[in-house]
Amino acid sequence: MSRLQFRTLFFGFLLAMTQIPAFAETVAIVGVTAHTNTQKGTLYDATVLIDGERILAVGTDVEIPEDARLIEATGSIVTPGFMNSASHLGLTEVSSVDSTSDYSVEGGPLGAAFDVQYALNANSELVALARSDGLARAVSIPERAAVAPFAGLGALLHLRSGPSILQQPRIGLFVEIGGQTSDESGGSRSAQWVILRRALDEAGRLRRNSRSIPSRDSYFSRYDLETLQEVSDGEMPLIIGADRESDIHQAIRLKQEYGIRIVLRGGAEAWLVADELAAASIPVVIDPSFNLPQYFDQLNVRDDSAAILQKAGVLISFKVSSIHTSYDSGFTLREVAGIAVSNGLDYSAALKALTINAAETWQISDHYGTLQAGKDADVVIWDGDPLEPSTLPVAIFVNGTQISQQTRQTRLRDRYHPNRN
Amino acid sequence: MRLPTLEGLPRGFFGAAYLSLLFASSHAFGTETQDVATAPERNAYRSTYTPKPDVDTLIVNATVLDGNGSRLNGVDVSLSDGKIVAIGPDLVVEEGVRMIDATGRWVTPGLIDVHSHNGTFSLPLTEDSIQDISEVSAPVVANTWIEHAVNVQDPAFYLALAGGVTTLQILPGSAPLIGGRSVVVKPIKANTVFDMKFPGAPYGLKMACGENPKGNFGSKGMAPTSRQGEIAMLRETWSQAQAYLHNSRNKGGDEAEIKSRDFKMETLAGVLSGEIRVHLHCYRASDIAVMFAVANEFDYKIAAVHHAVEAYKVPELFKENDACAAVWSDWWGFKMEARDAIRENAAFVDAAGACVLMHSDSPSVGQRLNLEAAKAMAAGRKAGLKISPERAIVWITRHPARTLGLEDRIGQVAVGYNADVVIWSGDPFSIYSKADQVFVDGALHFDRRNKQQRSYSDIALRSGNAGGSHE
Numbered sequence: 005m006s007r008l009q010f011r012t013l014f015f016g017f018l019l020a021m022t023q024i025p026a027f028a029e030t031v032a033i034v035g036v037t038a039h040t041n042t043q044k045g046t047l048y049d050a051t052v053l054i055d056g057e058r059i060l061a062v063g064t065d066v067e068i069p070e071d072a073r074l075i076e077a078t079g080s081i082v083t084p085g086f087m088n089s090a091s092h093l094g095l096t097e098v099s100s101v102d103s104t105s106d107y108s109v110e111g112g113p114l115g116a117a118f119d120v121q122y123a124l125n126a127n128s129e130l131v132a133l134a135r136s137d138g139l140a141r142a143v144s145i146p147e148r149a150a151v152a153p154f155a156g157l158g159a160l161l162h163l164r165s166g167p168s169i170l171q172q173p174r175i176g177l178f179v180e181i182g183g184q185t186s187d188e189s190g191g192s193r194s195a196q197w198v199i200l201r202r203a204l205d206e207a208g209r210l211r212r213n214s215r216s217i218p219s220r221d222s223y224f225s226r227y228d229l230e231t232l233q234e235v236s237d238g239e240m241p242l243i244i245g246a247d248r249e250s251d252i253h254q255a256i257r258l259k260q261e262y263g264i265r266i267v268l269r270g271g272a273e274a275w276l277v278a279d280e281l282a283a284a285s286i287p288v289v290i291d292p293s294f295n296l297p298q299y300f301d302q303l304n305v306r307d308d309s310a311a312i313l314q315k316a317g318v319l320i321s322f323k324v325s326s327i328h329t330s331y332d333s334g335f336t337l338r339e340v341a342g343i344a345v346s347n348g349l350d351y352s353a354a355l356k357a358l359t360i361n362a363a364e365t366w367q368i369s370d371h372y373g374t375l376q377a378g379k380d381a382d383v384v385i386w387d388g389d390p391l392e393p394s395t396l397p398v399a400i401f402v403n404g405t406q407i408s409q410q411t412r413q414t415r416l417r418d419r420y421h422p423n424r425n
Numbered sequence: 426m427r428l429p430t431l432e433g434l435p436r437g438f439f440g441a442a443y444l445s446l447l448f449a450s451s452h453a454f455g456t457e458t459q460d461v462a463t464a465p466e467r468n469a470y471r472s473t474y475t476p477k478p479d480v481d482t483l484i485v486n487a488t489v490l491d492g493n494g495s496r497l498n499g500v501d502v503s504l505s506d507g508k509i510v511a512i513g514p515d516l517v518v519e520e521g522v523r524m525i526d527a528t529g530r531w532v533t534p535g536l537i538d539v540h541s542h543n544g545t546f547s548l549p550l551t552e553d554s555i556q557d558i559s560e561v562s563a564p565v566v567a568n569t570w571i572e573h574a575v576n577v578q579d580p581a582f583y584l585a586l587a588g589g590v591t592t593l594q595i596l597p598g599s600a601p602l603i604g605g606r607s608v609v610v611k612p613i614k615a616n617t618v619f620d621m622k623f624p625g626a627p628y629g630l631k632m633a634c635g636e637n638p639k640g641n642f643g644s645k646g647m648a649p650t651s652r653q654g655e656i657a658m659l660r661e662t663w664s665q666a667q668a669y670l671h672n673s674r675n676k677g678g679d680e681a682e683i684k685s686r687d688f689k690m691e692t693l694a695g696v697l698s699g700e701i702r703v704h705l706h707c708y709r710a711s712d713i714a715v716m717f718a719v720a721n722e723f724d725y726k727i728a729a730v731h732h733a734v735e736a737y738k739v740p741e742l743f744k745e746n747d748a749c750a751a752v753w754s755d756w757w758g759f760k761m762e763a764r765d766a767i768r769e770n771a772a773f774v775d776a777a778g779a780c781v782l783m784h785s786d787s788p789s790v791g792q793r794l795n796l797e798a799a800k801a802m803a804a805g806r807k808a809g810l811k812i813s814p815e816r817a818i819v820w821i822t823r824h825p826a827r828t829l830g831l832e833d834r835i836g837q838v839a840v841g842y843n844a845d846v847v848i849w850s851g852d853p854f855s856i857y858s859k860a861d862q863v864f865v866d867g868a869l870h871f872d873r874r875n876k877q878q879r880s881y882s883d884i885a886l887r888s889g890n891a892g893g894s895h896e
Contacts, residue, residue: 097758098758098759098764099760100760100761101760129758293789294789296580297548297580297884298548298550299549300551302549304887325789326789330758330759331756335755336755339800342857346857346859392855393854393856394803394854394855395803413767413768417768417808420737420773421769421773422740423809
């Protein structure tokens, strides 16, 4: 057991937390195994030097400044903070309580133009918990908008402590295709594709003549078409939620015909189309633990989808399903990554799916996703293999600041602890 | 059940009724023993399960977590005629016995899931398959039996088996206050539910408290519309059951008159007479206390409180009432009564000396109960409690067996117990470990090394050109 790990055991942990400066500083984390996600691979007995909001150096011969706070974490494992590519963080508190949930609209004027960025709540207990589980970044996604098949615009979060977790709004336009939602477009998935294609066509016409307004009989509002222009111009990706092989082929075809950026979300049957997805450079956001034919669109789901996609050269990143889309979206993310490894995914590929692959999917790899000089200091020290449920994060830096691991749930834990005084 | 996304579920599709089903899980079980509750059914709905014929097996040099708190290193386990017949070092290999080298591997009892909706919320989900989890035309449907609805082709059964589960209890959902009888089954290849049914397992009765019953029926303009309405209805119902039981025990000898049977009352009387075990869906500490009070007023027992996310606040109630808390490792937050869930729940209840176990309520969790226990154990350790693997395995073996009334037959690797045994590829609490071989009553029902082995569900069959054949 490392000294750091020992110190974090329960009551000692509380004490240690009180000593964390709530600002960026110079920190040297020494003696660790560092999974860099770069060509350097895994470094042993390494030092990770953080200076302010950036990583200053990573290596085995790093000179440590005199004023640096030294964290001796011998034998611990260090990774970048992880990234969840499809969550509802910041958009819900108690999902059955409508007044606390902001990720979908079923009425009003907004289709593609529904944008979740203005609803983000940095004080959400779900955000604090995800952060304390080692999650540094997330895409928070809309689930439904008033004009199907559009769900709206997602936001990229940087889970810093403090009032602002929004890093980049309008990270992509989300659509939902398939049997679960086709009734919202009249009852056929073909209608979903027709509406999506018509919308892109109209947005293109609007671009060519920017003074024109949508024709009087347009199905789409100006708000929605202006949003779609950004997709057709390649300024932001279209994220297609789909599972069935036929729909994934349609997504590839859409990319070829319209020349737009596309990300596939879900993809239960994506493994059947792995080579085509790789050739088309379409990244896939999947829950690699999902192996149930929950709906007909997912009949051919299998355990080792992530491994098959990765071997085919598809850029994969992870999300989690069901209630963990919102709750435990950090804790469960590493669990599903471990399950992917147990089903054949290469270990280092799993760590990349949790970090740099997500960064590349969302085009933020210039500053996030690796342990490398110049990158944002999103750094987690783990007391063991981060993919094992028994492993705990012992220190978490987001944007160079060590964050508190106290959450509402740890306060409940302490209040009801069997050994409390 | 909550398998599919709670919030992310296909909204326009299942709608409110679906959500109410999801939120409504709770459960019950049953027995096939005595007069009042079950005698007439013993023949009509009896188990037709027969163990699969197989040779005897000797598992050699395993690390055994026996389910009763012990860890045995480097021992052999002998399975013969459906029972565990010997455990120890260097057992003699008889001729004709299948010998399995378990060096470096771990052996546990078959896992037991006391909260499954497999077969009654069948995959793939359809408008049809989601209706069968509960009868929701009335809040008291004690006359319903979940075994009358089980679709044995649900692929979730196979996934549970492949995850080391050898016994599971199928429960009605938690929309009704009193949701009907459970059934205990083995997740094996079978053509009818009766071929899966655990011989002689007690029945359970599913009950529910809190948000689900009032939310489901209140929204239809029916009673109950509130927590107090729920309790009022329960007390009236149990009072009727007491009268029914009293009258049925005191009726005269010859009955010239033929009366129709009251199936609701037969089941409820079965609870009052101790033949049927109550499985209660209840989250919040205050609700749990009220439900124990009702049970005490009418003198019946609650075997387990399922989803008891606030059990850690009142572990003494579980000790006083000799009941178990059936919990998740980390589900929380999706409704108000689940908001105070903490990951240390199981560890804290265990540390207080009360009975705790992990349950699934979902086919995704139901194939990874070992990870449920792993996460709960890790949380307890983080909070400074000492929890060994040999302790945590009890939460998914002996304790669930106890709540089912089957603790003398399953849940332990011990001589005389049913040979429900799992050989794991490694430490069962590691994310990388898998169930390699799964034995049910001594017969090998799952073998990961068999590359031909595929889901036995008919759902998994495909035509030659469909996706499943792309491999």
